Amino acid sequence: MTTPELPYSDLTPDSVMDAVESLGFQCDARILALNSYENRVYQVGIEDEQPVIAKFYRPNRWSRATIAEEHAFLLQLAEEDVPVVAPLQHQGDTLFNANGYHFALFPRRGGHAPELSREHDLELIGRWLARIHQVGARQPFQHRHTIQPAADLSQAAQQVLASGLMPEDYRDAYQSTMQTLAQQLPEQLPWNTLRLHGDLHSGNLLLRDQALFFVDFDDCLQGPAIQDIWMLLSGQRDEQQAQIRTIAEGYEVFRPFPSEELVSIEVLRTLRIARYAAWLSQRWSDPAFPSAFPWFTGHAFWSQHLLALREQQASLFDEPLQRF
Incomplete structure (x- = not known):
């Protein structure tokens, strides 16, 4: 059973x-x-x-x-x-x-992840992503999750702490860091929500013979358009700045680029980092997870996780990327 x-x-x-x-x-x-x-x-x-x-x-x-x-x-x-x-x-x-x-x-659809370092691929993704958001904006989800940064961050912390999987000597530092992050989150964010893919990393894109497919909408949700954009970025700040401009060029063929939402990227990145640990905590009773992620309960992971969260404390105050 x-x-x-x-x-x-x-x-x-x-x-x-x-x-x-x-x-x-x-x-x-x-x-x-x-x-x-x-x-x-x-x-x-x-x-x-x-x-x-x-x-x-x-x-x-x-x-x-x-x-x-x-x-x-x-x-x-x-x-x-x-x-x-x-x-x-x-x-x-x-x-x-x-x-x-x-x-x-x-x-069945075959293909490989596109090269996000190639301008052509990024611009193509931007064009189709705008089409997805055009459809997504027509009506809201009624039953799926809506991104709420403060509530989502609090829930992630509760799930991690309740699991008992974190080594005890990290517990106080983790609680303190998460409380500080919660206090630093903006009370108002410059976004309207729409239906999104929600988990648009390169692994959920397939490219074959110049045909692009968006796959795995399992985590689709209600949120800001920038949620489907920031996860396509990689590299140093100047590289990400160039990538934003390329994505925007494709996106604006069909829909205005949400430049005002760029200030929210580090908020959304913070949520993803926090929710990743919470996800593993919630799934640990499934035997597939200890087998696939054996390092999760070790000190090395939690040390790196805490460091990433602390780096986000500073990143929340960084100058945001710009459309131009």
Whole structure:
């Protein structure tokens, strides 16, 4: 039986094939587990057809309503010819249930992560990202998370401390650092929210033969447009400044670039750093996590994590990147 400690204990190759075949496909018994910690994702071979991707959502993480919003957003984007990988429909639905698991099927898309150091790739991403945000701004999510920096930072700290996984000699310093960060967060932020990808790092972009695909909207949420932009940046400040300008050139083909939100990048970076440790803390009872992240409970990780948080204390007051 599935439990929080063993969330996928009932998911076997046979049950995966049974789930796929319940939607009218004939499996050829070829199943390849794909890299995914949060959910379980498989490439499933289909007789005389292209394989499909079967995604089994982590039990008790998302409600049916939140997953339905993810799928509705993807279908809207696909209708606008935005290059996303939308779920396959069966009898008008995209979300199904098998043995207590919510699951969905997607077409297979191949490719590699784009070179974010190449201006052409960045400008292409900027153009399509503006199209995603055009659609995302039409209506808000009703069930998915909305970024709220103070509340999100507080929740992350609570989850880390409640887990008991942090070495005790870091606990006081961590609490003090998180309290200081909370006090430093701006009370008002210059943004309007819209539906976003939410986790747009290079691993969630696929490029093949000049065709770009945005994949894995599992963490889509309501937030500022800059959330889908800042994670594309890398390197030193001058490099990031140049990248912003290139992304903006593509973005402004379809939508005004949110220059006023650039001041919020370090706030959003702080949240990501804090929430990463909270995510691992929340998932530690799943045996896949200690196996994949054995360093998480060691002093080296927490020393580096605390250092990163303290560096953010200073970064919150840095001069923001500029559009021009």
